[in-house]
Amino acid sequence: MSGTTPQVVGFQRPVTARASDRPPWRFRLQGSDTTWAIAFLIPYVGVFLAFVVYPITFGLWMGSDPVLYSTLFSDPLYPTIVVNTLLLAAIGVNVTMFLAFLLSAYFIQRGWWIRTLLAIYLVPWALPALTAFLSIHYMTVTEYGFLDSLWRAVTGEDGPLFLVDRWLAMTVNIVSYVWKWMPFWTLIFIAGRMSIPQDVYEAAEIDGATGWRRLVHVTFPLLANVYLVSTLLFTIWTIGDFNTVYFVSYGAPARLTDVLATYGFHQAFDFGYPNLGNAAMMSALPILIPAVLLLMRRIRTTGVQL
């Protein structure tokens, strides 16, 4: 779920989940054991029904009025919002994944200084989004923010006002998003790389594949599944992302950089139209539902462990 610390690792292994997941049973389950199993599951099922199924069902019901959507689509701001969300997803996700993939090669080297660097590099992951993004907001919000002050110190001229232009502000949002999430996905790729057995690399070296060719022809195909699953998952979370835009640009200028989640939030809680806000978020379902189904199928058929 967005805002969480997700963990995805996989290694290409076409295995049907059924055979590997069922434990071998040698004792028949006694009747009382079934009772125990149900008792153990009741807390989770209770939480699931009360706090996941109910809100989802209610949200779908809230968003079932077609009038809401005609209102939504006639809002001149709505297409802008959709474009912003798609940009954050298309650019933010792919840049993050690509850089994370490359950086995982850097961090797989041995050495105490690499490990120390990795520990510090992961700090954006550990920091609360609230505080980190607020800091970035204040770095960019006026001509006395840190970035402009640095520019002035170096060149003597005033730097750009980042949050006054829609595209500049969107760029700041996307860069902040990459900053926050790249460490996490780097870690995922590092774990994926570590699961590749050494003999594969040794065999490749014998065949003459080293350096760049090894990366393209050996490492990447083996990690392709992790890459795909991670990209899908991250895209789903990005479409629903709230923290980045809310804290970094706060929709500046004039709500032109809002994304679906922040737009829906403002509609529901600042302007008093919760149904409209909910509809805005539901309007992402045509993309979200296929993405979730595709992801589930991918996980099921390739045995990626999450």
Next chain:
Amino acid sequence: MSTALTARRVRHLRFSRMLPGKIAAALFGILLLIWTLLPVYNMVLVALDEEADEFTGAIWPGDPNLDSFASLWNEDNFLLEHFWHRFGNSIELGLATMLLTVAIGSLASFALGRMRLRGSRIIGDLALITYVLPTAFLAIPFVHIMHVYGLIDSLWSVIASQVAFATPYAILILHQYGKLIPLELDESAKVDGATPWQVYRRIYLPLMAPALVAVGVYALLLAWNEYLYQYLLVLSMDSATVAVVINQFFNSDEAPWNYMMAIAIVYSLPPIAIYFALRRFMVAGLALGGVKG
């Protein structure tokens, strides 16, 4: 004698050939450090600023001033009243989420992975789907249902939401780790007459300890780093958490920015401390899948 000279010369040659690569790697490392820590540096810079109302445009802490932290400690500003009480609320939120997630998640993954039950795969799939969903999209319905449950404005509504979001992932991780524990242990205990609860308490839990720590840390950080649900579900300042306070500073026109950054630093310290202390467990959770590969 000549062999030793040759060995040294070989090492020299190898080192000098690798040197440009090492320098490039070191330079890159420094750039990466700057990129990573720039916003953190800015937090400290603003917090140490003595000017409360405007930025001085400085890039070094020219006149480091710990006033903002002192005010925080003494709860000087009107927005800072009961700050430490709210810090306690944040801690309560984090700990309750952690304990409930570990308890509910371990019970569920024990039942799903080690007790034969039809439909266990469906529950596992449902957990996976829950994990995949973006939480912000559920915020609006969540506010409504908390009104229905009568939990609105209580910290428990936030705890409920965070447990609901953290538990699926906990189940997935615990399930993976649980596969490493042989079922023969369970079976031999059953032969000795143990009830499932005893197997759970005396065999499963102790052996799962590292995974339980990883899951607990995950849930704790999830609750601590979360903002939206805290803001929406807690209305009165009595149950407010620090995240809500920071946002009030953010939205207020008169709020001193150096105080806000001081709060931000104080609020960021626990997750950073936990990360540095327990990162082996957190990373081990990731490597679980790698081990299986």
